Amino acid sequence: MPSTYTRLFAALCALATTANAVTTIEVKGKDFVNSETGDRFQILGVDYQPGGSSGFTKKKDPLSDKDACLRDAALMQRLGVNTIRVYNLEPSLSHDDCASIFNAAGIYMILDVNSPLYGGYIDRTAPKSTYNSQYYEQVFGVIEAFKNYPNTLGFFSGNEVINEQSVKEVPAYIRAIQRDMKDYIKKNVNRTIPVGYSAADVRPILMDTLNYFMCEDSNEANSESDFFGLNSYSWCGESSFKKSGYDVLTEDFKNSSIPVFFSEYGCNEVTPRVFTEVQALYGEEMSQAFSGGLVYEYTQEDNNYGLVKINNSDTATLLVDFENLQKQYAKLDMSRIQASNASQTSISAPKCSSGLIQNSTFLSKFDLPSRPSKVQDMIDNGLSKANTGKLVGVSSTAIPQKIYDHTGNEVSDVKLKALANGESNTPGNSTSSSSSTSTGSGSGSSASVTVDANAAGKMTTPFLGLLVGAAVAAVSIL
Ligand SMILES: *[C@@H]1O[C@H](CO)[C@@H](O)[C@H](O)[C@H]1NC(C)=O
Numbered sequence: 316m317p318s319t320y321t322r323l324f325a326a327l328c329a330l331a332t333t334a335n336a337v338t339t340i341e342v343k344g345k346d347f348v349n350s351e352t353g354d355r356f357q358i359l360g361v362d363y364q365p366g367g368s369s370g371f372t373k374k375k376d377p378l379s380d381k382d383a384c385l386r387d388a389a390l391m392q393r394l395g396v397n398t399i400r401v402y403n404l405e406p407s408l409s410h411d412d413c414a415s416i417f418n419a420a421g422i423y424m425i426l427d428v429n430s431p432l433y434g435g436y437i438d439r440t441a442p443k444s445t446y447n448s449q450y451y452e453q454v455f456g457v458i459e460a461f462k463n464y465p466n467t468l469g470f471f472s473g474n475e476v477i478n479e480q481s482v483k484e485v486p487a488y489i490r491a492i493q494r495d496m497k498d499y500i501k502k503n504v505n506r507t508i509p510v511g512y513s514a515a516d517v518r519p520i521l522m523d524t525l526n527y528f529m530c531e532d533s534n535e536a537n538s539e540s541d542f543f544g545l546n547s548y549s550w551c552g553e554s555s556f557k558k559s560g561y562d563v564l565t566e567d568f569k570n571s572s573i574p575v576f577f578s579e580y581g582c583n584e585v586t587p588r589v590f591t592e593v594q595a596l597y598g599e600e601m602s603q604a605f606s607g608g609l610v611y612e613y614t615q616e617d618n619n620y621g622l623v624k625i626n627n628s629d630t631a632t633l634l635v636d637f638e639n640l641q642k643q644y645a646k647l648d649m650s651r652i653q654a655s656n657a658s659q660t661s662i663s664a665p666k667c668s669s670g671l672i673q674n675s676t677f678l679s680k681f682d683l684p685s686r687p688s689k690v691q692d693m694i695d696n697g698l699s700k701a702n703t704g705k706l707v708g709v710s711s712t713a714i715p716q717k718i719y720d721h722t723g724n725e726v727s728d729v730k731l732k733a734l735a736n737g738e739s740n741t742p743g744n745s746t747s748s749s750s751s752t753s754t755g756s757g758s759g760s761s762a763s764v765t766v767d768a769n770a771a772g773k774m775t776t777p778f779l780g781l782l783v784g785a786a787v788a789a790v791s792i793l
């Protein structure tokens with residue numbers, strides 16, 4: 316029989332290599348739910364593309380730079396977000412550090428499978444010629460890269476592909492891509508990871524787009540969307556539920572049988588942004604139709620939608636928009652937002668029929684392009700030479716960069732707080748930025764720092780604390 320010491324050592328090793336993890340999210344009816352507790356999950360998110368879409372190369376994507384991810388995950392914890400969306404990913408890079416950092420922070424990821432490089436996306440004017448096995452190296456490559464992370468919330472099959480320039484068959488290609496992705500996941504992943512489409516707010520065909528993607532078709536089982544993202548910028552400045560048209564969106568999407576959320580929001584026609592739409596979006600009325608949304612976008616780029624200005628690799632500045640959004644999030648009633656609702660989780664999808672489509676410019680037939688045989692092989696056997704990701708330990712939580720607030724004061728004590736198993740990030744639980752912002756120079760220490768308001772559920776001293784806690788637990792088991 317092994318000695319107590321050996322067993323303790325083994326227990327510690329097991330815990331040290333198994334990082335704490337968020338609970339996976341699944342789709343039930345028209346809600347996202349926590350797969351263990353059944354609580355509703357609404358997205359409090361930001362779109363994350365440091366460097367803009369042109370910042371992406373084969374050698375660098377937003378989830379391949381560990382130092383940047385650590386800084387940004389720590390700042391996002393303070394902001395109060397629980398989800399990021401990343402548009403452009405390169406499957407051959409390692410995402411283990413970044414995905415593990417966001418997991419430790421209690422932040423989920425929604426990932427677009429396409430890349431802006433030729434061959435990595437479907438050409439909306441000629442979909443047939445780009446729907447091929449080269450394209451699937453990218454699509455299945457992203458699935459392989461992210462399938463093992465518990466904080467992978469979902470994959471987008473496409474972003475704003477359907478528009479005025481797209482040919483009529485494009486919806487069928489996107490539905491075929493969803494079918495192929497979902498079949499790949501079914502065969503090669505040990506859990507169901509939801510797949511959906513992100514639409515532009517193209518009014519005359521918006522509801523057709525939703526209906527086309529969410530309906531179930533017996534000839535093409537497993538091709539329907541599991542969720543629907545809408546990019547919407549209709550609330551600008553101090554608008555209102557009516558003036559912004561949110562009332563119409565709520566009415567329209569109430570009938571959806573799958574979760575719907577803003578995959579981009581945050582009009583910048585009025586600056587600074589005050590983000591009063593947050594109270595509407597997560598309010599009682601609108602959350603019957605929407606599961607939250609993602610603010611466009613985390614970093615300040617040329618198009619002026621940022622919350623954080625990355626000055627250089629050593630310093631970043633929290634813009635006034637960051638503080639405004641943080642204050643709006645902090646006002647939310649998370650217990651209501653997380654309350655499960657049986658009448659929403661029990662909704663089932665309509666059957667596909669041409670009657671669901673109103674506008675004659677939109678495709679109303681549900682036959683899908685057939686799958687190339689090479690793509691079938693990839694599904695049957697798994698992508699060969701795949702760069703499959705896995706969670707790794709997060710050992711460093713200190714943020715080496717200097718962070719400033721919008722008035723130029725240094726923000727002290729920015730660090731990653733690794734959450735306990737099963738926890739996700741919520742607003743108001745990090746130290747408030749106003750109290751930890753030093754007013755006098757050199758007052759680097761703030762008493763409030765890592766004292767967590769919700770200490771019962773969350774680790775305050777990250778990895779070390781986990782190990783010490785584990786040791787205590789292990790000793791008490793022995
Ligand atoms: C699926 O695989 C991952 C990574 O290997 C593992 O952490 C997880 O526990 C597995 N999940 C299930 C439901 O088996």
Ligand SMILES: *[C@@H]1O[C@H](CO)[C@@H](O)[C@H](O)[C@H]1NC(C)=O
Pocket residue numbers: 519520674675676
């Ligand atoms: C159908 O959609 C097109 C745009 O795709 C739009 O120009 C047209 O007005 C719409 N027709 C109706 C009847 O809504």
Ligand SMILES: *[C@@H]1O[C@H](CO)[C@@H](O)[C@H](O)[C@H]1NC(C)=O
Pocket residue numbers: 566567570
């Ligand atoms: C939503 O469903 C209800 C009940 O089936 C129906 O009366 C209403 O017209 C639908 N609304 C939309 C916008 O489709």
Ligand SMILES: *[C@@H]1O[C@H](CO)[C@@H](O)[C@H](O)[C@H]1NC(C)=O
Pocket residue numbers: 603604656657658659
């Ligand atoms: C539950 O969902 C239904 C349908 O969306 C809605 O009418 C009802 O108000 C919700 N209940 C609560 C408590 O939010």
Ligand SMILES: *[C@@H]1O[C@H](CO)[C@@H](O)[C@H](O)[C@H]1NC(C)=O
Pocket residue numbers: 624625626630631632
């Ligand atoms: C960082 O960027 C902000 C916003 O543009 C600016 O106010 C600040 O001076 C910059 N700081 C440094 C150190 O470059």
Ligand SMILES: CC(=O)N[C@H]1CO[C@H](CO)[C@@H](O)[C@@H]1O
Pocket residue numbers: 649650741742743744768769
């Ligand atoms: C201070 C604060 O807002 N604490 C919240 C932290 O998160 C939990 C779980 O959502 C809330 O119940 C607390 O109110």
